[in-house]
Amino acid sequence: MSLAQILNIWPNSPVLSLIIALLVAVFLLYLARRPAHKAIYSLSRVIHNAFRLMARSVLSAEKKVVERNNEVLLTAGAKAAERMIEREFHRVDAVVRRDMSGYPALQRKLADQVTHIDEDYRESSELPVPPADWVKAVETLAKLPSKGDSWVANILGEIHKTGVSQYKSSMEEYRKAVAKRHSLLEKMMPYWRKLSQTLNQVDKAIIGLHERTRVVDSRMGEYEEIRNKTDKAAHMLTASSMTQFFISAFVLLIAIGGAVINFNLIALPMSEMVGGGSYIGNFKTSNIAALVIILVELAMGLYLMESLRITHLFPIIGQMDDKMRTRMIWVTFTILAILAGVESALAFMRDRIAADMQALRQALASVETTQPVMRWIPTVGQMVMGFILPFALAFVAIPLESFVHSSRTVLGVAMAALLRLIAFVFRLLGNAAYYTGEFLVNTYDLLIFPPLWLENLIRSKEQETDAKDSIVKEEVS
Amino acid sequence: MKKLLAFCLLSVSLLLSGCPDTTTHSQGVYMLLDSSGTYRMEVKKAQAIINYLLGRLQPGDSLAVARVDSASFSEKDIIAKMTFDRRPSVTNQQKRLFKQKIDGFFATVKGSAFTDITGGVLQAVEYLNETGSGKKFILIFSDLKEELAKGHVRDFPIELSGCRVVALNVTKLRSDNIDPREYYKRVEGWQARVQAGGGHWRVINDLERLDTILAE
Structure with a gap:
């Protein structure tokens, strides 16, 4: 039996059938009013409570993240302050040694x-x-x-x-x-x-000594604040981390630009060595070889900076004894110098290949070949760039370290903000579920307003009769 | 742990030094030049296309230029062929040499009595398969009107799978002007033949847009 057949209560009169069906539905809904209200309320409360619980757990996670961030920040800040104080003491020591000796x-x-x-x-x-x-x-x-x-x-x-x-x-x-x-x-x-x-x-x-002692005093004050885990210290370190993050990111972008130029300088001549037509996957072998050279230079730069104790990314290098460290400095510097020399030679080769290609293109296009004036200037320029860029890239280690350290804080802050946002959305959804329940209940009552109106009418009449009865009883008594 | 480390090192070293893929990215181009009748007058255009190809092809690619004459299924019809060296500097020298050969041919080109395009295409497929190129192009610089000598059999399917056949500068004949359906029938006939052989067909008549010749 189809729905149309069920609704066709009064044959050949769909409007009457619809009215009857509506009346029956309203009556049935009226009968089911209380359990329906309970069901709607319980569902909305379940959803509301579930979202509230989720929001609470997300907020607790956010709290943990914030605490961890503070811990990391203060520990890093304390270490940095210790290093600075140590350096100041070294300077004081140097002044005392130099002047007082x-x-x-x-x-x-x-x-x-x-x-x-x-x-x-x-x-x-x-x-x-x-x-x-x-x-x-x-x-x-x-x-x-x-x-x-x-x-x-x-x-x-x-x-x-x-x-x-x-x-x-x-x-x-x-x-x-x-x-x-x-x-x-x-x-x-x-x-x-x-x-x-x-x-x-x-x-x-x-x-001079007096000024140094004043600096030491101020550093000691900062260190003390960090040790006491004050909010001021945490705010100061967060702001400092943010600044470091953006500055180091900017410098890294500059370094990436340098690396791209370096790559273009050596990619073409590398094809002369490893072949211009060979590929590894979808990439030219010569491009990968050029990239590997640049990455090796970056790695050597990192080791050099680490050996010089300018950066502290690899504790194992920093912990080496001085003799070993000095050897490492010389080894990395030598490799870097050799690579710089290789790059300079490759830049020279690039210039020659490019000139040859240009001449060929001109010959193919039947254009008269002209020798540019001062041709040696771009050649020398490329060679100098090829030699300098590897050393310049070696210094990437410094902003990289800052970026790595500050990104921990920045990521932590971003994560905490994201968790707060998620908690807010959960709470919003919970409240929306709660008020949707209220709305559904009211809509339900709106649909069955005729029996409700009758019920209210009867109730008010009953109340009036009850009131009259009670007055009569009072008068009799 | 040691095994894992050894595996990783081996993978990296293989990736960086070994198994360079030289075939799948290389291109092989075989150009057929119609030297019959009025087509001899179009040599300048053909020369421009060859020069463009020489400028465009990379180290490791292959290029061959052959004439279409009365019986083109022959190595003798190949004017110049070369697989360029992997080193760019050597490639440049090879290209210069190639250009010299082509210029020499154009200076002494003679017309042929018949036009055996099918034979030239068969020779092109053979050559391109031998080069092992990843992308194979057969460029037909002709009006696509095949005229075979008596006794030559060419009405059989050609295996062209993986080949991109590009008809260049398909000029309209006098008879095409009288009845253009002849032109369309000729082009469609070649298209059907190429596609039936598993090849990809394209016509480029606007030689101002040479950059689309080696397009995918």
């Missing part, structure tokens, strides 16, 4: 200079003998009147002469003594200058 000599120098100045000062402090007082007495005697007595006059003249000569000689001695004193004081000047310069040196060293 010279202090005994400096002290001796200072003592010598002070002794010299002291001696000179003492010598210059001895006052010269002043002109004798008796000269005045001789002069007084010389001025006495001889009263015409030639003998007395001669005596007085002799006395005067003697007085004058004595005066001259004593003044000469006095002048000499003063000049000597002045020369001693003059000799003191360079010592004073040297003393001043030496003290300036000491002052500079002390100021």
Whole structure:
């Protein structure tokens, strides 16, 4: 029996049949109202609770991710701060070694200079003998009147002469003594200058040391904050990681550009070695060979930077003893230099092949071949680029390390944000399920509004009758 | 663990040094030049196509140019053939030599009484199969009007699987102008023959678009 046959209650009258069917349906829905409401509510609550549970578990995962991120960030920050403090201490040590190790000599120098100045000062402090007082007495005697007595006059003249000569000689001695004193004081000047310069040196060293100690203090403050796991330290490190991430990504992009240029420099001449028509899979063998050379250069650069302890990507290299590390530095540097030489030669070969191809194309196109002016400039340029690029690529290790370290934090932050978003979506869906249940219940009631209206009418009548009965009962009582 | 490491190392070394695939990516081109009647006047165009091919083909590719004469199923009709060296510098020298041979031929080209295109195609298939090229092209520079000498049998199916047959510069004959159906019938006849042999058929009359000759 088909649905149409079932609905064809009143034969030959589909409208009447439909009305009857609707009335029956409304009545049946009215009868099933309570269990239907319960079913809708329970379903919506199940979905709502399930989504809430999922949201909660995602949020708990997000919390764990955030905690782990903080842990990683603070550990990395603490290590970095330790390294910086260590470096600052090394610098302080270097300053102390450089400046303070010279202090005994400096002290001796200072003592010598002070002794010299002291001696000179003492010598210059001895006052010269002043002109004798008796000269005045001789002069007084010389001025006495001889009263015409030639003998007395001669005596007085002799006395005067003697007085004058004595005066001259004593003044000469006095002048000499003063000049000597002045020369001693003059000799003191360079010592004073040297003393001043030496003290300036000491002052500079002390100021430098003071500045270093201030830097150490500030680093120690940061380190202390990291050790105490404060929010400020976490925020600071996160911001720093983000900056590092974007800067290193930018530098890596530049390096990729360099690698692409390098690849184009050596891919064509490599076909001269490994063959231009051979393939590995869908890729030309010459291209793969060129790529391998560039990757080997990158690897050598990584090892070199690691051996120099500039980067710390491979702890096993950093932990090597100094002798082994030095050997590794030389080995990697030599390989890098050889590869740079090879690349330079390949760049030269590329230039020749390209020129030959160009000449062939011109011949095929029946165009007159022209020799470009200053042809050697691009040749030399390509060779220089071929030699320099491998060394430039070696430095990729530095941004790569920063990128690797900072990407842990950035990925962690992104993961936490994603989890938060998922939790939000789950909660949204849960609430949507809850209110959809409410909506369905209301719609259900809307569909069966006639019996509900009747029910409400009957109930209100019953309530009115009950109320009247109770009033009558109260009055009777 | 050691076995796994050895396997990985072996795989990498094989990948990097061994088993280079030289056949599947190489191209083999066999060009048939119709030298009959009025087609001798079209040599300039043929020369331009050959020069284009020389510029386009890569180390490891093969190129042969043969004339279509009264009995073309013969090595004697091959004007020049060459499988280019894997080194680009040597390839360039080979291309120069090839061009010299072709220029020499065009300087002394003579017309033939009959046009045995089928024989030329058979010779082309033989040559291309010998080169072991991954992509095989047969270029027919002709008006596609076959005229066979008495006694020559050519009305049998040709095995052309894996070959791309490109008809170039299919000129319209005077009779085609009177009744164009003849032209279409001729082209469709060749198309049916090539496709029945498992080949791929294409016609390029606009020689300004030579870049489509070796297209997939």
